[in-house]
Amino acid sequence: MTLIASSEWYASSTLWTTVTTSVVALSVGALAAWATLRSTNPKRRLSYHLRENVALLDIETHAVRLSVSHGDTQLRSPRIVELVVKNSGRRDITSAQFHDGDPIVFDLQSRVVALISVSAPSTTIAPEPVVDATKLLVGPSLLKSKQEVSYTMLVDGEVEDVRCTAPLTDTHISRTTEDGDRLPPPLVKILGGIAVLGIFLFASEFVEKFIPLQGRAPEQHLEWSQIRQCAGLPEVTSIDQCEDVQKVLRQPGPPAPTP
Incomplete structure (x- = not known):
């Protein structure tokens, strides 16, 4: 042909x-349609990252000569961990967004011995957390747009990753670096x-x-x-x-x- x-x-x-x-x-x-929809209906966004994750003892060097105790309990692998939680969106996250009133759960996969401090800007109220074994429970509470809250904890054990379970409606959850970059890249x-x-x-x-x-x-x-x-x-x-x-x-x- x-x-x-x-x-x-x-x-x-x-x-x-x-x-x-x-x-x-x-x-x-x-x-244009996507930009219009995004501007008129901004999505709520919650991000988190570890700002500090520092061991208090070098096990190989100081295991025999030094020890750290909390109360009467000696800690085998103590470390200071600072978890930062931020409402990175343009809309407030209110208590109404917490489905069935369940809290946000951050699982450090090692026992949280004590909550050392909670810090937030003086113009906002930091959600009070609850410690439950290896987990930190946050909310239900108000998180203002761009509000950042840090939780410093004493942990016994390695903390390689933090698992987040957030029963928040219409809210995108992401783990970020300290600079705000999402992990992993899209x-x-x-x-x-x-x-x-x-x-x-x-x-x-x-x-x-x-x-x-x-x-x-x-x-x-x-x-x-x-x-x-x-x-x-x-x-x-x-x-x-x-x-x-x-x-x-x-x-x-x-x-x-x-x-």
Whole structure:
């Protein structure tokens, strides 16, 4: 089967201009709608991170000579841990957001021996926590927008991670660094960027190799396999050049010797 290169749908510059314009318009419209929705209905956000996680003893060096006790209990691996909780959104988190009145649970996975201090800006009220074995329970309480509260604890054992269970309605929970960066980086954005780059590279290659850059007469024909063959030749940039190449390839070779 033969193809008329200049009459194929993919060779129409008007078509691709229309497609490009439509995609750009839809993208801009979607972004505008998302920005409007985000500004009129800002989502509540709660973030947390460990500001301090310091061992009080070097077990290998001081295990024999030094010890730390709390009351009558000697601690095997004491450390000071400071947990920072922040309402990083633009809306207050009120007691009504705590589903069934359940508290936010921060599990340090090591026994919390004592709560040393609770600190918050003087203009706000810090939610009072409750210590429950390895867990710190916070709320229900009011957390003002951008309010930050820190809880300093004496912990017996390693603290490698903090698990958060937050029964908050319409609230996004995230663990962050001290600088406010989310952990881990959003995988969806990374994959989306790779996908967009791949589509751009594919489209560029398709436009460069398979869509004619110069006009040609309607009666000129090329097989699709011939067009694909020309796509592998960097010096061929138009259908006209591709036909010239195919003419050379179709030239008969020298006659075979007569036996």
